[in-house]
Amino acid sequence: MMQHYTEKIKEIAKRLFEEEKIDIFIGYEKGTNPFFPRPTLISKIEDVNKLIWNSNCALNLCNYLTGRKERIGIIANGCTSRSIVTHILENQIKREQLYIVGIPCEGMLDYRKIQAAVDNKEILEIKENEKEFKVIGDGFEEAFNKEDFLQENCLACTHPNPVIYDEIIAEPVSTRAARPEYEDIKEIEEMPIEKRRFHIQKLLERCIRCYACRNVCPLCYCPTCFVDERIPWFGKSIDPTDTLTFHILRAFHCAGRCTDCGACERVCPVGIPIRIFIKKLNKDAFEIFSWEAGLSLEQKPLFAAYKKDDYDDFL
């Protein structure tokens, strides 16, 4: 099935170049790390054969659209397409610039779970088919079910099919969950306050402030991020209070905009489950305002709109 997707993407890209509908095509190419296929920009028709698609293409390609002027072909699964909707609503890219190749998504593999399953042996190659994938390394091969190794956000994905596209490369897949579930967030919410503070402080302890979670996120495109303002809002050292300040303020900047693609959690070099903050905001946005980000170009984002009878329990 993955092989089928890859061929389809190449075909479409080739056609788009031939019909001169696009100047560039943004997708993935095979790199040297099977868990992190390399985002790539194809500008010549002969390079379309480099394009691939597999269950590790988990970075949100919308991140590469900000401010581009060309006509762009881009592949987009559910969460990426929703980020593209948000990008268009926030005037970072125009709809007419884009030719979106929709991909019904089966969910992305969690490389940390896979590494743990093979006791951290080096994996050189991954082959996959419909339901299974096989990891190959020096002197060992092992097969697993995709279902057992999906990323957290993919397990509870409510919109695997692209919400916006010019062409879709396969039949839409069935949705995993009718409505988003936030059990892990409820669990933290119900912790007594001291335990919750300790849980969050322990969780952020290893953060090295490399800002990969911010730089991989398509929502974070401010020319001068609040992190880099000349008169800073928080200190630059790895002081725990400053690290916590960064993460909650960054999460709050994504409130009502995050499509839970999981890229931030995937790139964290020390494996922090960093999504709990933004997932808490997504939970409240859904439960209080029944809001999910990036579902339609007609709907203004959460904080850019209001209803007179919005929930209001203020004094």
Add this chain to the structure above:
Amino acid sequence: MYKLFKKEDFINSLYKIKDYKIFVPAKEGYYHFFSPLEKGISPDFSFFNTRLSPKSIIYPQSERMFEFSLNKEDPDAFILKEAEKEFPLQAIIGIRPCDAHAFQIVKKNFDNPDYKDPWWTKRYENTTFIGLGCNNPRNTCFCTKVGGGPFSEIGLDAIMYDLGENFLIKVLTDKGSLFLKKIEGGKEAEETHIKQAEKIKKEAEAKIKTDIEIEALLKKGILQVFEADIWEEISFPCINCGICTYLCPTCWCFDIQDEVYKDKGDRIRNWDSCMFPIFTLHASGHNPRAEKFRRVRQRFMHKLKYYPEKYHDGVQCSGCGRCIIACPTNMDIREIANKMSKI
């Protein structure tokens, strides 16, 4: 001088050492980190390598350099004083040869004829490096291509060979022998052990097959590589985060920031990254490296061209492969080095 230790004896006696602060590789969550040896921390010497390099043991990510008072009444208000801190004797047990080699590369920056960085040099001098050779280098390792090797002794005070149940320890320096006197239970090694170790070393070296054209690259002119039209394409995937520079054992760039709380102030040194735009942003708004491709070019030019040009001692990379493993967009230094050497 070789000594042989039963693994359990070696590990148990580590707990008994009092006058050294011991760092060992320990698993926490998905990754290994060098952690201080205390109750509850069990060293795992069957690890591949730690996720973060051991550089933070000598060169902490955030360090208080100076303190000062901002209270006008104080006699020495506004005058900076070096922050009081001790530099205890410490030992890193199980450091991989590539990371030890990295400290020698970084030493050229922090300990040079013109200036010595007081904090880095003091901590470095008080640290004993007990290396653990790599029986199974990986595909992302290329230490042999940059002047090192799975059993290289550069920057080590002793090197351990993992012979299965035993560690064969080859003492290399006085610092090493001084430390090893603290470990009980060692006995003289026999010829067979040393032969076995040699065999393991040869096999390990043969396992490193990755091709990276360092010699060809060193011959190329700096301007030639700088002005090549490869950089826009190479830099496209990069998201300019700090993962590669913060995980890299040979990256040393830093930032200095002042912080004030009420009338007490601190001057703090933090790690910094050439990947961040504000690294070179002038107060006037001018930024010599404003575009992403310039920053990506700077990183690889510094490691593979500027450092060799300045110190004439090989590249500023020890081949540990952390940046290849951790980069979210698969910027592979080996591929980029080969592109640079073929322009």
Add this chain to the structure above:
Amino acid sequence: MNNWKPNIVAFLCNWCSYGAADLAGVSRLQYPPYFRVIRVPCSSRVDARFIIAAFRNGADAVWVSGCHPGDCHYIEGNFYARRKFILLRELLKFIGIEPERLFFSWISSAEGTKFAETARMIAEKVKALGPSKFFIKKRPEVV
């Protein structure tokens, strides 16, 4: 009764709540002197960074007050603010800031009494809670 005096930062919208504070003063209504008032053009001008900066600098509580939804001098300012504050309040509670340290209210410039009562209520709650000890940035905890 301990004589500890809480330090409460109050962001008051210029057109309504700031007026209500004036009215309370003019009408000699009594309320505790623990409030540091910051006048803002509209409640929606209060940014998450302001509230977090207040807690980081040691505020024992933060109170944001604006015009009643529908009466905003800028027509829709407080409508936007309302959504923002609900999510922010939940997030700050989630990370460990006690709920009784963050108050949002709508008080028009005619409601001097409501202002004084709300101020007294907030002061009481905060005094009961005691000084804030969490999420305060002191000297950096570094080597």
Add this chain to the structure above:
Amino acid sequence: MQNPYLPYPAVIEKIIVETDDRSLRTFKLKFLDPSHEQVFKYMPGQFAEISVPGKGEVPIGIASSPTEKGYLLFTINKVGLVTTHLHNMKEGDILGVRGPLGNSYPWDRMEGKNVVIIGGGFAFTTLRSSIVYMLHPENRPKFEKIIVVYGARRPGLLLYKDELWEWEKRNDLEMHITVDATDDPNWKYNIGFVPTITEQKVKSAENAIAIVCGPPIMIRFTQPVLEKIGFSPENIILSLEMRMKCGIGMCGRCNIGYKFVCKDGPVFSLAELKELPSEY
């Protein structure tokens, strides 16, 4: 061994507002500990990090000449976090000076030569230091002719005005002061851009070295003029500005190619710059 990051405490003795828009002030600093002055041996062209506790450090060219004992002069442009705070400081306040840093102008190579000094805008600080140094009786004989071209956008933006008028009267140096434009009827000196005035006043490159300091645009237009007159790249000396933190070649940010502007510079000859990547 002195910690290279520890500044010497100094007190602000005097603050002079240099320009009509108050964006540049000259600070006269005095070391609190006289022994520090002995250690602080510098030559014109070098800079120092001015340390403002609580705000940070800023690299500023030393405007005083080593021949002026007992104090240091720094002319600071109000542009960033630290410099803005500096402009709010008062006489008597304490701050720190760290240095001297970087290399200086090539004084040994300049001996026995004609020295052409070309300055623009507020980049006249280390050039003032050089002129005062050269005009000192012990040093003047070491140099042949001294020609100075210094310009600013308008008269109110010229630095060290009193000294300029004095130098203009002296016969042991050729002082050409210019402004891009002025509507002041009794403006006695040149009107015109620095490169244009340079072309008119600097006749030959014979046995001469030129030092050029100013905004990038001025340098871009002055360089071809000097080359046309006959200055070879080795004899065109520039002083560059880069974002800096440590000032001692360790923090890695102020590099041009493999050279650090703080340690291998800030003074470079055009010949040296031509061999380095053009990214500054």
